[in-house]
Amino acid sequence: MPRHVPLPIRQTIWNRFQDGQDVRTIAKDLGLSLRTVRRLFQRFRSENADPLATSYDRCGVATPKPIxxxxxxxxxxxxxxxxxxxxxxxxxxxxxxxxxxxxxxxxxxxxxxxADLAPAPPGRRPSSDTLRAARPHEVWQMDAAELVPLQTGQRVCWLRIVDECSGAVLWTEVFPPGPLEPGLARVDPGSTPPGLRPLEPTRSDPGRQWDAVGFGAGRPADGPRTVAGRDRGRYRLQPSGNPPGQWGG
The missing domain is CATH 1.10.10 (Arc Repressor Mutant, subunit A)
Structure with a gap:
């Protein structure tokens, strides 16, 4: 964009233009380029109104008016x-x-x-903080496993409830219970089956859990045997040290 010519200089060029001086003489006397003086001469000849008035509307890029x-x-x-x-x-x-x-x-x-319409809110909503349970029995977690293969080739499913704070296993149900224990009668889930000790209060140590509980595959003469698993994971049923023939519990 060419440099702006101050109004006093344009007034001097306009006066000399009216006196009939040529472009080269005016440009040499005022220290301007020939192109600048020629551009002003063209404007003086084409303008019907005041040729010295500012034309700021011609500055910048013209943008069409929107529909x-x-x-x-x-x-x-x-x-x-x-x-x-x-x-x-x-x-x-x-x-x-x-x-x-x-x-x-x-x-x-x-x-x-x-139009003074505020920008739309961000598209991604703020994430909420997930708080872990601070006391035993404040939150229980339910975990299910389906069609887990045993060494016998049979597939079983189980449902387990775990205390979130301590990691204690509160309840486990294995399906199908009938073929695994044909001699045991179905009991109410809220009661303790015969031969098993009732659940004890959970410990507050979150690094360990209570042992997993189940039955052996065969029923000895003195009743069902308790199968205990080691603390090798919070949500996995681990095999115990009992003799082969039991199902994993």
Missing amino acids: ETLVQAVLELRREHPTWGAGLIRVMLRRNGLDGPLPATRTLQRWLLR
Whole structure:
């Protein structure tokens, strides 16, 4: 963009232009380029009004005036859907059957800002903090396993309830219980089966858990045997040191 010519210099050029001086003489006397003086001479000949008046409207890049119906459609979508951003509004304009080229997303953002419509909130919602249980029995976790193969080739399922704070196993049910223990009668889940000690209070140490409990595959003469597992994981049933023939519990 050419450098601005101060108003006193333009006034001097205008006076010399009216006196009939040529471009080269004026440019040499005032220390200007020939192109600058020629451009002012052309303006003096073409301007019907004041040739020395400023023309700031000619500065910058001319932008076409937007279609008012399109601007109102954009503003109406934002008012109806405050969480929609400019990009989504642009997509919905096309889906609504608007023909012709659409303005860029940045243009829609300027329209929304000019209409005093605040920017849409961020699309990703803030994540919530997950708090772990601080006391035993405050939160129980339920875990299920399906079709776990045993050494015999049979597949079993189990359902387990664990205390989140201490990691203690509170209850375990293995399915199908009938084929595994044909001689045992079904009991209420809230009661303790014959031959098993009742559950004791959980410990507050989160690094260990109570032993897993189950039955052996065969029933000895003195009743069902308790199968105890080692503390090798919080949510896994571990094999015990009992003789082979039991099912994993």
